[in-house]
Amino acid sequence: MAVYTDVTEEELSQYLRGYAVGDLMSYKGIAEGSENSNYLLHTTAGTYILTLYEKRVDGAELPFFLGLMQHLARKGISCPLPVERRDGSLIGTLAGRPAAIITFLEGVWMRRPTAAHCREVGKALAGMHLAGADFEMRRENRLSVPGWRHLWEMTRPRADEYEAGLAAEIDGEFAAFAEAWPDDLPSGVIHADLFPDNVFFLGDRLSGLIDFYFACNDLFAYDVATCLNAWCFEKDNSFNLTKGRALLSGYQSVRPLEPAEREALPLLARGSALRFMLTRLYDWLTIPDGALVQKRDPSEFIRRLRFHRHIASATEYGLTAL
Ligand SMILES: Nc1ncnc2c1ncn2[C@@H]1O[C@H](COP(=O)(O)OP(=O)(O)OP(=O)(O)O)[C@@H](O)[C@H]1O
Numbered sequence: 001m002a003v004y005t006d007v008t009e010e011e012l013s014q015y016l017r018g019y020a021v022g023d024l025m026s027y028k029g030i031a032e033g034s035e036n037s038n039y040l041l042h043t044t045a046g047t048y049i050l051t052l053y054e055k056r057v058d059g060a061e062l063p064f065f066l067g068l069m070q071h072l073a074r075k076g077i078s079c080p081l082p083v084e085r086r087d088g089s090l091i092g093t094l095a096g097r098p099a100a101i102i103t104f105l106e107g108v109w110m111r112r113p114t115a116a117h118c119r120e121v122g123k124a125l126a127g128m129h130l131a132g133a134d135f136e137m138r139r140e141n142r143l144s145v146p147g148w149r150h151l152w153e154m155t156r157p158r159a160d161e162y163e164a165g166l167a168a169e170i171d172g173e174f175a176a177f178a179e180a181w182p183d184d185l186p187s188g189v190i191h192a193d194l195f196p197d198n199v200f201f202l203g204d205r206l207s208g209l210i211d212f213y214f215a216c217n218d219l220f221a222y223d224v225a226t227c228l229n230a231w232c233f234e235k236d237n238s239f240n241l242t243k244g245r246a247l248l249s250g251y252q253s254v255r256p257l258e259p260a261e262r263e264a265l266p267l268l269a270r271g272s273a274l275r276f277m278l279t280r281l282y283d284w285l286t287i288p289d290g291a292l293v294q295k296r297d298p299s300e301f302i303r304r305l306r307f308h309r310h311i312a313s314a315t316e317y318g319l320t321a322l
């Protein structure tokens, strides 16, 4: 459930006067998502998404996220276009929260993605990497190695409550990353959270990417690694080589990976698995049962981490020579 802040019709109608989006016809809260409050709006001008940013999003970072969506949409990437207010700004205040309106994208996310969907995601990810090249703002990835360490300091004392031996195992991961994590691979703006629930399809055709609230500047190949983790494992946590091959060949049909990126992929995939394991574990240990925030299962990513530890070459993910 993701409507943390209630908005009255009167407040909303008043707020919409700041935009050229016509008059309010109806609105309703959207249950999906976990970070912010989202509403579907119907106005006399069309359909929109209204987002009220909750406390897990730093208001100072909104110009980066909304500016990026505007930049990408203008470059032809299928993603929501933030609607400008009458004064030209993208961010307002509603019910005491920073708020924005973005265009509505048609489509549904795939609960059971196929290899064809994976190929489309690979292509779209590479397209986004290229389109972000001339975006002028920067945002550091706060969920890279130092951010993981910080999360780990907070979760380590209770990690063995989740699974016996986990604290020692993850200590070992950090020891491995300290030496080996690359910082000299091609980089730019990455999505950093391109999971199936953030990609819409109409049939097999990708209709849009959403949720840019983890976007940042980091290694392109790290974003590819995150997509392998998010799209190419089955419910039983086995890796699907056909999906991996499809995702990687889709990506490379738009932006070929350099030799050093290919070589780093197993380590990057292991790091990405650790990142999602840590945020999930943190939520698991800190969010009380029955709270509105949805808790996701950390164990899926502990298993992915173990899988990647034994990968010697990216060919095992289905990467082929061009
Ligand atoms: N532009 C859009 N067009 C259509 N639907 C959208 C759009 N943006 C968001 N939604 C809907 O709102 C839901 C939540 O959006 P989003 O994923 O951005 O929220 P969130 O709170 O940041 O969640 P999380 O980060 O946990 O995924 C989506 O699953 C989708 O149903």
Ligand SMILES: N[C@@H](CCO)C(=O)O
Pocket (backbone or CB within 6 Å): 193, 195, 276, 279, 280, 296
């Ligand atoms: N995609 C993340 C949630 C944050 O958007 C996860 O699956 O853990």
